[in-house]
Structures are given as C-alpha cells and as structure tokens.
Amino acid sequence: MNENRKATIADVAREAGVSTATAGRVLGGYGYSSGEKRDLVLKAAEMLGYQPNQLARSLITGQTRTIGFVAGDIQSPFFAKILRGVSDVLDTQGFGLLITNSDEAVDGEVHSIRLLMEKQIDGLIISPCDTEGAKHLKKLAQTTPMVLIDRQVAGLDVDSVGVDNAGAAELCVRNLIDTGHERIGMVAELHSGPWKDVGSFVHMVRARGGEAGPMYPSWQRFMGYIRAHDAAGLPLDLSLIARVNSYSIEDTKIAAKQLLRQPNGPTVLFTTDGLMTEGTMAAIFETGLQMPEDISLIAFDDLDWMSFVRPGIDSIAQPRRKMGETAARMLIERIAGNDGPPRREMLPVRHNERGSVRDIRNARR
Amino acid sequence: MNENRKATIADVAREAGVSTATAGRVLGGYGYSSGEKRDLVLKAAEMLGYQPNQLARSLITGQTRTIGFVAGDIQSPFFAKILRGVSDVLDTQGFGLLITNSDEAVDGEVHSIRLLMEKQIDGLIISPCDTEGAKHLKKLAQTTPMVLIDRQVAGLDVDSVGVDNAGAAELCVRNLIDTGHERIGMVAELHSGPWKDVGSFVHMVRARGGEAGPMYPSWQRFMGYIRAHDAAGLPLDLSLIARVNSYSIEDTKIAAKQLLRQPNGPTVLFTTDGLMTEGTMAAIFETGLQMPEDISLIAFDDLDWMSFVRPGIDSIAQPRRKMGETAARMLIERIAGNDGPPRREMLPVRHNERGSVRDIRNARR
DNA sequence: ATGAAAGCGCTAACAT
DNA sequence: ATGTTAGCGCTTTCAT
Numbered sequence: 001m002n003e004n005r006k007a008t009i010a011d012v013a014r015e016a017g018v019s020t021a022t023a024g025r026v027l028g029g030y031g032y033s034s035g036e037k038r039d040l041v042l043k044a045a046e047m048l049g050y051q052p053n054q055l056a057r058s059l060i061t062g063q064t065r066t067i068g069f070v071a072g073d074i075q076s077p078f079f080a081k082i083l084r085g086v087s088d089v090l091d092t093q094g095f096g097l098l099i100t101n102s103d104e105a106v107d108g109e110v111h112s113i114r115l116l117m118e119k120q121i122d123g124l125i126i127s128p129c130d131t132e133g134a135k136h137l138k139k140l141a142q143t144t145p146m147v148l149i150d151r152q153v154a155g156l157d158v159d160s161v162g163v164d165n166a167g168a169a170e171l172c173v174r175n176l177i178d179t180g181h182e183r184i185g186m187v188a189e190l191h192s193g194p195w196k197d198v199g200s201f202v203h204m205v206r207a208r209g210g211e212a213g214p215m216y217p218s219w220q221r222f223m224g225y226i227r228a229h230d231a232a233g234l235p236l237d238l239s240l241i242a243r244v245n246s247y248s249i250e251d252t253k254i255a256a257k258q259l260l261r262q263p264n265g266p267t268v269l270f271t272t273d274g275l276m277t278e279g280t281m282a283a284i285f286e287t288g289l290q291m292p293e294d295i296s297l298i299a300f301d302d303l304d305w306m307s308f309v310r311p312g313i314d315s316i317a318q319p320r321r322k323m324g325e326t327a328a329r330m331l332i333e334r335i336a337g338n339d340g341p342p343r344r345e346m347l348p349v350r351h352n353e354r355g356s357v358r359d360i361r362n363a364r365r
Numbered sequence: 366m367n368e369n370r371k372a373t374i375a376d377v378a379r380e381a382g383v384s385t386a387t388a389g390r391v392l393g394g395y396g397y398s399s400g401e402k403r404d405l406v407l408k409a410a411e412m413l414g415y416q417p418n419q420l421a422r423s424l425i426t427g428q429t430r431t432i433g434f435v436a437g438d439i440q441s442p443f444f445a446k447i448l449r450g451v452s453d454v455l456d457t458q459g460f461g462l463l464i465t466n467s468d469e470a471v472d473g474e475v476h477s478i479r480l481l482m483e484k485q486i487d488g489l490i491i492s493p494c495d496t497e498g499a500k501h502l503k504k505l506a507q508t509t510p511m512v513l514i515d516r517q518v519a520g521l522d523v524d525s526v527g528v529d530n531a532g533a534a535e536l537c538v539r540n541l542i543d544t545g546h547e548r549i550g551m552v553a554e555l556h557s558g559p560w561k562d563v564g565s566f567v568h569m570v571r572a573r574g575g576e577a578g579p580m581y582p583s584w585q586r587f588m589g590y591i592r593a594h595d596a597a598g599l600p601l602d603l604s605l606i607a608r609v610n611s612y613s614i615e616d617t618k619i620a621a622k623q624l625l626r627q628p629n630g631p632t633v634l635f636t637t638d639g640l641m642t643e644g645t646m647a648a649i650f651e652t653g654l655q656m657p658e659d660i661s662l663i664a665f666d667d668l669d670w671m672s673f674v675r676p677g678i679d680s681i682a683q684p685r686r687k688m689g690e691t692a693a694r695m696l697i698e699r700i701a702g703n704d705g706p707p708r709r710e711m712l713p714v715r716h717n718e719r720g721s722v723r724d725i726r727n728a729r730r
Numbered sequence: 731a732t733g734a735a736a737g738c739g740c741t742a743a744c745a746t
Numbered sequence: 747a748t749g750t751t752a753g754c755g756c757t758t759t760c761a762t
Contacts, residue, residue: 006508008754008755008756009755009756009757010755010756018732018733019732019733019734020733020734020755020756021732021733021735021757021758022731022732022733024755024756024757024758025731025732025757027756028757030757030758031731031732031757031758032731032732033731034731037731037732051479051483052483052755053424053483053485053754053755053756054483054485055420055423055424055429055484055485055755055756056424056738056755056757057755057757058420058738058756059420059421059424059738059739059754059755059756059757060737060755060756060757061738061757062738064420064484066463066484073449074445074448074449074452075442075445075446075448075686076445077440077442077445080439080440080441080442080445081440083439083440083464084438084439084440084466087439087464087465087466088466091465091466094480096463096480096481096484097463097464097465098431098461098462098463099452099462099464100456100462101449101452101453101456114416115461116461117416118416118417118418118419119419119420119429119431119461120418120419120420278669278670278673281670281673282672282673285673285675303669303670304643304668304670305643305646305668305669305670305674307647308643308650309670309674310650321440373738373740374739374740374741375739375740383748383749384748385739385740385741385749385750386741386749386750386751387747387748387749389739389740389741389742390741390747393740393741395741396741396742396748397748398747398748399747399748402748417739417740418738418739418740419740420738420740421738421739421740421741421754422739422741423740423754424738424739424740424741424754425739425740425741425742425753426740426741426742426754427754
C-alpha cells in the first residue's frame with residue numbers, strides 16, 4: 001500500500017465505495033449520511049489513516065479557526081501569562097494560536113499583522129504599541145475581529161480587556177499617604193506620548209478633572225498617582241518621578257539609584273510594571289538601603305519571587321491569565337458573529353501586602 | 366468600488382489587463398516577467414490593496430511556512446524564553462509560529478500535534494513529555510521534520526538541542542564537595558520513569574559507569590549528582606533526596622521543608638529546575654534558616670530575581686533563548702531539505718556564583 | 731440520502 | 747515573456 005502520500009477524501013471515498021461528497025459529509029460532520037455509509041467511510045478513513053487538511057477546508061469556508069496574537073514580547077511574564085489564558089480558551093474551542101512579537105515598535109507590529117493576515121487568521125488579539133495613531137489597526141478592525149489587551153487606542157472602538165490602572169494606582173498611593181508617606185517616588189517608563197513633558201501631563205490631567213482618554217498604562221498609573229496626591233492635598237514634587245528613558249532593567253536601575261540618592265529623596269517607591277520593579281530592586285540593593293526601614297516599595301504587577309524574598313514585596317496584581325481568557329472568549333464570540341457594541345472589560349486587581357511598605361505615621365524622620 | 370471582498374490575483378490581473386498567470390508570477394515572485402507588465406501588475410495590486418492568500422498558495426505548494434511548537438507550559442519562563450528565540454529566527458525567514466501546551470501529559474501532546482498537523486505545519490519543535498515510548502512521535506518523525514528541545518526520546522533519531530545536564534550537575538556538585546559540603550540535598554521532581562525507585566536508578570547508573578540513555582533532564586541531573594559523589598568517594602545518602610511528587614510549588618515547598626527539618630539534614634540544597642527552586646526558596650524562608658549561614662543553595666536554571674535578592678542565588682543557567690534559536694534554525698534547514706544524519710546540539714551552560722553557597726571547609730559544624 | 735460537478739485562490743505545467 | 751489550462755483537497759450547490 002502506498003503510504004507515501006497523505007490520504008485525501010478522494011482516497012477514502014474510493015476505498016469506501018462512495019462519492020467524495022458522501023465521504024466529505026461524514027468526515028466533515030455536515031449534511032446527511034446514513035448509518036450504513038457512515039460506517040463504511042469511517043472504516044476506510046481509519047484504515048488509510050486519513051487526517052483532514054484544514055487548509056483546503058479553510059480555503060473554501062473562509063475560516064481558519066486560527067487567531068493571531070501580537071505581543072510586545074512573549075518572554076515577559078506579563079505576556080506569557082496572558083498567552084496561557086488565551087491558549088487555554090482557544091484549545092477548548094479547537095482554535096489555533098499564531099504568535100508574534102512587536103517589540104513595542106510600530107514597524108514590528110505592522111509586519112506581524114501582515115504576516116498573520118496572509119495566513120488568513122479569523123481574528124486578532126493585540127497589545128497595540130501606539131495608543132494614538134494606529135491607522136493600520138483602525139483599517140484592519142473594519143474587516144477583522146480584534147480585541148485589544150492591556151492598552152486601548154484612541155478612536156479605535158473594538159473590544160478590549162484590561163484593568164483600571166488609574167483607579168488601582170490611585171488607591172495604592174492613597175494607602176501610602178494614609179500610612180504616613182509624603183514623599184512618594186515613582187519609577188516609570190513614560191515614553192513620549194502626546195505630551196510635551198511630565199509637567200504638561202499633570203496640567204492636562206488636572207484640567208480634565210482627573211479623566212483622560214486612552215493612553216499607555218504607565219501614564220494611566222501616573223494619573224492615579226496625581227489624583228491621589230490632589231485628593232489628599234499633598235503637593236506634587238516632580239523631582240520624585242524617575243522617568244526611565246528606555247525599557248530596560250539597566251536604565252531603570254540607573255534612574256532609580258539617582259532617585260534614591262538625591263537629597264530629600266522619597267520614603268517609598270512605586271514602580272509601574274514588572275521590569276521597572278526589577279530594575280528598582282537592583283538599585284535598592286546596590287545602594288545598600290534596607291527595606292522597609294530605609295525605603296518602602298510597592299509594585300504594579302505581581303511577580304513570582306515577590307512572595308519569597310524578604311521582605312515580601314507589596315504589589316498590585318493583574319489577573320493576567322484571566323485577561324487572556326477573557327480576550328480569547330470575546331474574540332471567539334465576535335468571530336461567531338456577535339456584532340453588538342464594543343465592550344470594555346475591566347478586570348479587578350488584587351492588592352498584596354507583604355511587608356515592603358512601612359507604616360511611618362509614628363516614626364521619626 | 367467594491368472593497369467588501371478581498372482582492373484576488375484574478376482581480377489584479379483583470380485590472381492590469383494581463384493573465385492571472387502573469388499577475389501570479391510577479392506577485393508571487395516566480396517565473397519570468399517583463400518590467401512593463403510588472404509595473405502594471407504592481408500598480409493594480411497596490412490600487413486594489415491586494416494581499417496574497419497564503420492558504421491557497423500552501424494548498425498547492427504543500428508548504429505553509431508555519432511551524433508548530435509544543436511546549437510543556439508557555440507561561441513558564443523556561444519555555445517563554447525558548448519561544449522567543451524560536452520566534453526571532455522564524456521571523457527573519459518569514460515563518461509563522463503556532464503554539465500549544467502539552468501540560469506535560471501525553472494526551473495533551475497527542476491532541477496538540479493532531480491540531481497542528483491538520484493545519485499542515487511544515488515542521489515541529491517539541492519538548493516531549495515522555496522520554497520512553499512516544500510512538501506517536503516516532504511515527505510522525507517519518508513524515509514531518511521535527512526537533513526536540515530540552516529532552517530526548519529513546520529510539521527517536523531526530524535533531525535535538527539541549528545542554529549536558531549530567532555534566533553540568535556533576536561539575537556543580539563537585540564544586541560543592543570541594544567547598545567542604547558533605548551532606549548535599551537535592552530537590553527534584555523525579556517522576557516515575559522506567560525505574561522502580563531512586564535506589565534502583567542509582568544502581569543502574571553505577572552499573573553502566575555513569576552513562577545511560579535518554580531520560581528526563583531531572584534524572585540526568587540526578588545522575589550527575591551521583592557521579593560527583595562516586596568520583597569524590599562520598600557516600601550517597603538517599604535521605605537527602607527530596608523527591609517531589611507533583612510539579613507544583615506548594616508540594617515542592619512541603620518536600621523541601623521536610624528535608625530541611627530532618628535531623629542531620631543537608632548543608633546545601635541543589636534544586637533541579639526553576640519551579641523546584643521557587644518552592645525551595647519558600648521553604649527556606651518559612652523555616653527561618655539564614656542563607657548561606659544555615660543553608661546554602663544552588664539552582665539549576667537561572668531566574669530573573671536571582672541577581673537581586675540577598676544573597677544572590679548561585680545558579681546554572683541554560684542559554685534558553687539560544688536553544689530556541691538553534692532549534693528553529695535546525696528545523697528550517699530540515700524543511701529546506703537537509704537530510705543528513707540527526708544532530709544533537711549540546712549548548713554550554715553558565716555557572717553563576719552570587720553568594721548563596723558558603724565555603725565550609727574551615728567552618729565548625 | 732447520495733452523487734456529479736463547480737470552484738475557493740493560487741501555482742505549475744504546457745503551449746505559444 | 748505571456749497566456750491557457752489543470753488541478754491542490756475540500757465544501758457546496760444542484761440534481762436525483
């Protein structure tokens with residue numbers, strides 16, 4: 001027997017003594033078929049080791065049952081966890097998952113998307129690297145189901161999932177203030193958005209009463225920081241904001257060290273994401289400061305190790321896996337034909353207290 | 366103009382006033398074409414916003430330029446980093462990447478592979494969850510290019526990439542012995558392989574002079590542990606082996622705590638992978654032991670946080686990203702037609718000394 | 731319920 | 747160098 005070539009429906013049909021249409025109907029699970037022919041076909045398929053060719057099926061149905069995911073960087077725990085959630089849901093629905101990295105650059109994103117679209121994905125989950133223009137996404141959204149994860153894009157009305165970054169940051173900073181902290185440092189990669197500088201961002205936020213459109217999560221967290229200060233009547237000291245210029249641990253460490261060494265520095269550091277936290281941890285250790293005696297720390301995004309270092313690190317944990325699951329579910333619904341209005345899923349965060357934040361209400365300065 | 370339907374080659378051909386074959390030739394970059402017609406076609410394609418449909422192309426060429434990756438769990442930093450390496454190389458070659466999780470179960474693996482094969486992947490990178498039987502892999506290997514990562518399978522002669530686990534572990538344990546340690550604990554998930562128990566494994570290793578066939582990395586690391594003891598003439602004490610039954614942090618913590626609390630316990634702990642290390646870290650903190658004064662630690666697999674906790678954690682780092690790159694390159698070569706003998710790429714590990722291992726040669730017990 | 735035939739979008743002979 | 751034609755493996759009318 002010739003087992004060099006993969007068995008096709010035609011082979012099965014011939015073996016079973018039926019037409020290709022009938023074979024297709026039982027193998028593909030569509031249309032009518034009598035029990036008798038069914039058995040014949042199934043037996044023949046079994047014998048020949050028939051495996052359907054989804055390509056051919058997709059070409060005709062126009063559906064690949066495959067979705068694309070454009071991550072910033074899949075090796076970061078943030079995206080890796082999200083991806084796991086996505087993968088789990090897709091798996092139960094028989095969908096495939098094609099992944100790419102944008103490396104947070106528009107070029108990479110455009111390239112990734114083109115590749116994915118050529119492979120005829122049914123839908124896209126993306127963490128867009130630009131929250132402003134993103135014309136390519138707006139155009140794509142007209143033809144392809146899409147859900148945004150972690151970030152939103154101004155003027156792009158599609159499903160999205162994320163957390164209330166500003167709200168979570170505000171609550172966090174308010175707690176710090178309640179615990180006696182007045183000099184609250186922030187370590188963030190505030191890459192140039194539409195704002196000239198940090199000062200004009202503050203101005204804008206205040207002008208709008210603490211509300212603003214879509215922006216990067218780190219800016220949103222900064223917004224929460226501002227709101228908490230304003231609500232408590234605590235003046236903002238921009239010298240406490242370490243603005244990291246490149247998204248790297250090394251640069252973060254340098255920026256954080258500088259912040260820690262300046263005269264009249266912060267009593268606590270608030271870091272805006274996992275990478276900022278790692279750079280800041282390194283800075284704290286290198287400056288020899290003790291946590292939480294000399295410096296307190298609270299991090300946005302929870303990481304594995306935070307529970308087994310000493311002190312444990314306080315954090316705001318995003319439900320990453322669930323974010324992925326939710327995104328996947330929303331996307332599949334769209335693919336299935338749901339054409340209701342875009343939904344914005346805001347998942348709750350969890351605040352972990354582990355001992356890295358010191359209560360200094362009754363402490364001497 | 367009707368932009369509801371995607372433009373096809375036929376549309377472009379019509380618009381350009383040429384045959385579909387000519388249009389196909391310039392758009393697909395094959396066969397001859399005059400500059401004149403080329404321009405016509407390109408212009409028409411541009412105008413219609415033509416995007417090739419890789420499905421149709423693949424159906425006919427028999428190549429999808431997509432490969433599959435079956436990971437144990439993509440959210441673990443180990444696989445996430447490997448995946449990044451794979452993705453990078455594929456990207457430069459215009460290949461797509463379809464990922465799935467096996468969750469280290471044969472069922473999941475089989476299911477994953479079937480899904481991937483139906484999508485007609487050109488090749489497979491897999492971290493097999495069974496190093497023994499794996500009949501499905503052996504069968505598959507006859508028709509589909511495949512490279513194994515991290516683990517090998519007995520009797521499956523295909524390309525693979527990994528590190529010299531036994532050698533690295535042996536060197537590591539020898540160093541511990543040289544530093545005065547005589548009671549070296551090991552925390553490992555030694556899931557039931559073909560050996561009745563740990564004792565019979567030791568027996569087997571010794572009988573074969575420290576060599577054995579393919580097996581799980583954790584068993585290989587244990588083999589290195591045995592070899593180092595035997596080479597140094599240090600008797601093996603099986604009560605120092607914490608055999609973790611389930612691959613979870615919680616169970617690891619419990620097993621490690623038990624090991625730490627037993628009378629005449631270890632002076633140092635050797636953990637066999639990232640998850641074992643995290644569970645062990647938790648155990649060390651919960652028992653209140655000081656590192657490295659009360660207990661030393663060295664870990665197989667390097668993790669982000671090991672450099673910024675105190676003390677820093679000594680580790681054996683696998684070049685995960687490079688492993689992924691190498692696997693991807695090997696696979697692409699196979700897809701391109703390389704039919705030379707299977708290659709086993711053994712990448713070098715790096716030993717990081719950071720202060721979690723204490724030199725006790727001159728210390729009182 | 732089943733079969734014959736058309737065709738998804740593209741490439742690959744085979745002509746010219 | 748270009749056009750014509752025949753499929754790739756499957757689904758989907760349309761008959762019967």
